[in-house]
Amino acid sequence: MVNRAYNFNAGPAALPLEVLRQAQEELVDYQGIGMSIMEISHRSKQYEQVNEETQQLVKELLQLPAGYRVIFLQGGASTQFAMIPMNLLKPDQAAAYVLTGSWSDKAYKEAKLFGEAVVAAQSSKEGLLNMPSVNGIELPANAAYLHITSNETIAGTQFKAFPATGDVPLIGDMSSDILSRPFDASQFAMIYAGAQKNLGPSGVTLVILKEELVDRFRSDVPTMLSYSTHLSNDSLYNTPPVYSVYMMNLVLKWIQKSGGLAKMAERNKEKTDLIYQVIDQSSGFYQGLTEKEDRSLMNITFKLADPEMEKQFISEAEANGFVGLKGHRSVGHLRASTYNAVPYESCQALAQFMQQFQSKHS
Known part of the structure; x- marks a missing residue:
């Protein structure tokens, strides 16, 4: 019997024991190829299958409609704080943010480095920690997007519903509650999440993009920080975090198998x-x-x-x-x-x- 701690870490966090055991079994020899998945080429048919299957599992679990793409990036959710305004915020626009705690605050401050960023709503600064009403969000007329953090890991607060934004793209940082509950993913133009809480080990960041966003992307973005680069290369422009994606694959299958x-x-x-x-x-x-x-x-x-x-x-x-x-x-x-x-x-x-x-x- 394995002696397992009662793991309540905020991230990196607990992984399913079933997943860890399968990874352990496959560590040295992945599916009989005589190599670990950590040793194989990311251009190999074996990894391409993992890459494609993991994308499909995300789409199935979130019941994503047609018109969405799934990519796997590096740099954690914190890199997305910069990539989002770099790709989507134009000089005549404002990025709108709902401030609910430490992580949304960091995303907002990062956006201010690239252009105008405004506070569309925020949690109360007095009393118990809380989430603002989704009905009280005020979007500027020139909003490039609205960014929310669905669950504030540090504060322990969570949105129970999401705002309707009309033609303004809704972007959600779901790093700490992705795949924890059903929701209408089609409300969002973009969802992103660091893996190390509900998806697997650290090292890979899940990004889900509505294809309509492509037309809004700026062209003056460094290659590795451009969503277009990774979309056009199916997350394989450079060497991906192979083992982290493999582990995410196993975790997604565990979620699917679990109901x-x-x-x-x-x-x-x-x-x-x-x-x-x-x-x-x-x-x-x-x-x-x-x-x-x-x-x-x-x-x-x-x-x-x-x-x-x-x-x-x-x-x-x-x-x-x-x-x-x-x-x-x-x-x-x-x-x-x-x-x-x-x-x-x-x-x-x-x-x-x-x-x-x-x-x-x-």
Whole structure:
């Protein structure tokens, strides 16, 4: 029996054990070719099959209609913060951003390096962390696009619905909740996500583009930072992150085999309910950091009524096999990331530990 930690890391994060075992089996000899997938050419038929199949799996799981392309890039979601305005923001336009936390703020600041960027809506700066109403978003008349972050990993907040933007392209950073629930992907002109939370290990970034966007791309963009380069070369312009794409392939197959996005959403709600219920029923011993209606199903942020006891909580949690419960340094306190691959049993164990800790220290 493998001794597995209760992994609540925010990213890189837990991977399905089933996927890790298959990768382990295939590590030295991939499908009988006498080489690891890490050793083969990205021009080989074996890798081209992985590349094409992984693209198709993304389309199937998101039920993407015709007219969308899937590409795999490097540089993480943070590189997309610059690539988006570089490719889409023209001198007579403004990039619109909804500011909901650290990651959306970073994307907005990056856009300002390339032209005009405006705040279309933002979370309240006082009280509990929250998401702004999608009905309160104000787009400038010359908007090149509207950018949102669907789930704020650090804050622990999540959009439950997405704004209607008409002819203005909607772009979503879904790095921390991609493939965690069903949604209408056709609302978006572009979706991007770093892999290391719900898709696989770090090293590859998933980008989904509506083909209509191609006509809006600027032509004065460096080759490697141009979406057109990667679209026209099917993600194979340069050597791709072969192993990361292979691992994403296995994770997507695991999601599909497990029942798809509807089943993921059901499991994620069951898992997080266990922990949120302990917080809500603790008579203030534990306190959530977010408004209840905006709570994330991926990142649970909370604190103890006695801040000094949080260090003790972390210490005892680690001694009991729990990993990754310290909050982000910019927010502090506590955080449990409950991505798709985090087992129900891990969340159940954490809920029980939290109850025992309260009983011991009340």
